[in-house]
Amino acid sequence: MHLSPAYKTIFKNALEKSSLKPTKQREHIFSLILNKKDHPTADEIYTRSRETMPSISLATIYNCLETLVESGLIRQVNFERESTRYCPNLKPHAHFLCKDTGTIYDVDLPASVFDTLKKHLPKNFQPEQIDINFNGSIKKINNNS
Amino acid sequence: MHLSPAYKTIFKNALEKSSLKPTKQREHIFSLILNKKDHPTADEIYTRSRETMPSISLATIYNCLETLVESGLIRQVNFERESTRYCPNLKPHAHFLCKDTGTIYDVDLPASVFDTLKKHLPKNFQPEQIDINFNGSIKKINNNS
DNA sequence: AAGTGTAATTAGAATAATTCTAAATTAATT
DNA sequence: AATTAATTTAGAATTATTCTAATTACACTT
Numbered sequence: 001m002h003l004s005p006a007y008k009t010i011f012k013n014a015l016e017k018s019s020l021k022p023t024k025q026r027e028h029i030f031s032l033i034l035n036k037k038d039h040p041t042a043d044e045i046y047t048r049s050r051e052t053m054p055s056i057s058l059a060t061i062y063n064c065l066e067t068l069v070e071s072g073l074i075r076q077v078n079f080e081r082e083s084t085r086y087c088p089n090l091k092p093h094a095h096f097l098c099k100d101t102g103t104i105y106d107v108d109l110p111a112s113v114f115d116t117l118k119k120h121l122p123k124n125f126q127p128e129q130i131d132i133n134f135n136g137s138i139k140k141i142n143n144n145s
Numbered sequence: 146m147h148l149s150p151a152y153k154t155i156f157k158n159a160l161e162k163s164s165l166k167p168t169k170q171r172e173h174i175f176s177l178i179l180n181k182k183d184h185p186t187a188d189e190i191y192t193r194s195r196e197t198m199p200s201i202s203l204a205t206i207y208n209c210l211e212t213l214v215e216s217g218l219i220r221q222v223n224f225e226r227e228s229t230r231y232c233p234n235l236k237p238h239a240h241f242l243c244k245d246t247g248t249i250y251d252v253d254l255p256a257s258v259f260d261t262l263k264k265h266l267p268k269n270f271q272p273e274q275i276d277i278n279f280n281g282s283i284k285k286i287n288n289n290s
Numbered sequence: 291a292a293g294t295g296t297a298a299t300t301a302g303a304a305t306a307a308t309t310c311t312a313a314a315t316t317a318a319t320t
Numbered sequence: 321a322a323t324t325a326a327t328t329t330a331g332a333a334t335t336a337t338t339c340t341a342a343t344t345a346c347a348c349t350t
Contacts, residue, residue: 020326021317021326021327023316023317023326023327023328025327025328026327041307042307042308043306043307055328055329056328056329057328057329057330057331058308058329058330059308059309059310059328059329059330059331060327060328060329062307062308062309063327063328063329064327064328076225078223078224078225078226079223080221080223080229081223081226081229081307081336081337082307083306083307083308084225084226084307084308094262094265096266096270096272099273105270107265107266107267107270108265109262109265110265113261113262113265116258116261117239117254117258117277117279120239120252120253120254120255120258121241121252121279122252124283124284124285124286125241125250125252125279125281125283125284126281126282126283126284127241127279127280127281128244128280128281128282129279129280129281130277130278130279130280131276131277131278131280132262132275132276132277132278133275133276133277133278134262134266134270134272134274134275135272135273135274135275135276136270136271136272136273136274137271137273138269138270138271139269139270139271140269141269165297165298166297166298166346168297168298168299168345168346170298170299171298186336187336187337188336200299200300201299201300202299202300202301202302203300203301203337204299204300204301204302204337204338204339205298205299205300207336207337207338208298208299208300209298209299212298226307226308226336227336228335228336228337229336229337
């Protein structure tokens, strides 16, 4: 697990802005999420982490994920009350959960969509975050026709 | 707790369509959610239910809520991994969670917003549900100026 | 009306994700 | 080297929800 120099800088800056320390464990977890761009749960991250950092504890996973979210390096994804998942994609996007496979897909959206949504709020409502979650199935594409 | 004749019909039809029975408990819980249009948790519904139906059990609350959701009479609202909340508003709308008070507000949205969102999905993605959740604060309106 | 079968309700145990607690470790600073 | 503050750690505690098995309610047949 290794962060590119560019991401290392982003990582350090983001944490230091919130006066948090860029520790081994935090970097390890961040690089792990970045390198496999899926949407792992804390427990999946725990399992993956121990392959290369066997001494890490589950509490640390939770602590580190919290600080990474706080400092804006990753975001949380929640569907119903399933385990929270973590997402390194910071571009404006929505999530689509395929109910057949459980896979979560990023769906890129132009910023304008979010602007339109905000326009429907009462003027004194000040959103800090907007989550858009689709839930459905993915139709197989038929190739022989 | 009492359902208006109109809602009683809606209630019966919705359940019978899924071959579920319109039981006392299901009706009680449904009317309770309808009459106070907030977004209660299962536990809040449990407390409210027992005021007029003291023998109801928490498992029944969960069972009934599940059947009501299944039959399309209410929908679930989830923010992060907080307790699931239940919403009787079936018009297209989003939810806004005020982080200061914990209150959830319905935000009505024209169907066109949902159509636009769907257009951004790959053609073979077939959404069954779309949740839009805002998270933020509500600015006090200043009256003396 | 009594018996049968199926669905719904119930109480309480079990589960699972997450948070908490208190001790140990680390790193920076005097 | 000693001091301090932040972080990590293991394991216990919490909490919402689901599960299990027994009971109850109700529609349908005799």
